[in-house]
Amino acid sequence: MKVKVGKSNLTFEGLVTKVKRLYLAKDRESIQSHIRAFADRAVKLTVCPECDGARLNQAALAARIDGYGIAECSGMQISDLAEIIRDLKDASVGPMLEGLRDTLESMVDIGLGYLSLDRESSTLSGGEAQRVKLVRHLGSSLTDVTYVFDEPTVGLHPHDIQRMNDLLLQLRDKGNTVLVVEHKPETIRIADYVVDLGPGAGMAGGRLC
Template sequence: RVLLFGAGRKQMKMKYKSKRWSGTYTGKWEGVIPNLMRRYNQTKSGGIRDWIEQFMSMRPCPVCNGARLKKESLSVTVGEINLGEFSQMSINQALNFIQKLKLESMDHIISQEILKEIKERLRFLYDVGLDYLTLNRSASTLSGGEAQRIRLATQIGSQLMGVLYVLDEPSIGLHPRDNKRLLNTLKKLRDLGNTILVVEHDKETMEAADFLVDLGPGAGEHGGEVVFSGPPENILKSKKSLTGEYLSGKKRISVPKSRRNTKAKELILFGASGNNLKSIDVIFPLGKFILVSG
């Protein structure tokens, strides 16, 4: 314990040995952990922080079990659960809980406006396809698409008008079944009196737009020109737009007639549980083209 956490104010006799100097001296022993924490907080070097972080790990607080609230706060319950238990729910579960919550008449009057606001905020997150996220999810673990959709839900809640919103592929990482909810949310934002400019490659989003701008004719240095601009239905008739040819069905991505059936080595993951994964086992055959969807 003294080695890790230090000896406080106590003077200790220590032997020091290195290539440049060796000897004995008396002084205070800071401890390995306080030393690393002090250096981590004081340094401006990213390299030193990365080196120290290899000795660090995140663990739930043993007192509150990760609820981030003191005992007195956790002792208050509504509907037989406290705030810590509520924050462990997914957006979908929390929304169902609020909708089914039954209170006494006086409690209902007091909480009416608060519950209405909570319900609306949860509904916004649900509508942008984030119903699977838990309320206590750390922001650092969110994907770029998830973080962007949270910001989008926040903007809808602010009820601003006359704003230009620029979104970079908001459907990225979103399951196709949730795409319509996202599109309805964008339309609600538009109907408030805002302009929504979306950079997107999703077919359903293109068809839902009021106005479509297609850049091309190729990618990278072979593009950069406006090939088409106008209502989405008109791009189907465009002879210059490669996007229009695929949207109209004139061109298709062909399905391979044969697949690789060679026996290959496998990469097997057991109990994967990061972020949204629920302790799954999965096999990836090596040397093949593998797709993960969902």
């Protein structure tokens, strides 16, 4: 709301809103100790007794498909959920099921089958977050976009690298530019162009090849 103080017109967002934005919306471990102490005194965090932390209302929690509820599906490993979705058949939501199957199976293919959909994104490692974004962009209708990935194969088993390569090529084939910083020969080999910084990197400055 607008507040007039003397000759100045100021915007006051409200005490509760400001406290939420400055102190509560941030990661607890990243804020300064005296701010954390204030937040601990001002706020008590508990699991909601109504939804048991599912963040859904009772109508949504009551809905079941083949005996499975939304919260149960979100809490499953993606690899297990992909199997359940694969077996679902309903012509009225066919396109949606097909898109969901493709997304889940792509996540399994690039080694993310152990995650669950209710996992908070802030708890993902850098490599996991990059791979999740890659799958998400595959389902996007955007084209002529430049994507930059920093070692997306980190932590992948050798047999999963080819699957990652296939996703990178799919993203390129949709009409996008894909720049990948990578050291794995298997991924470098699929590139249309390879830019090599070196030999003589570091103090020697490197040589662009």
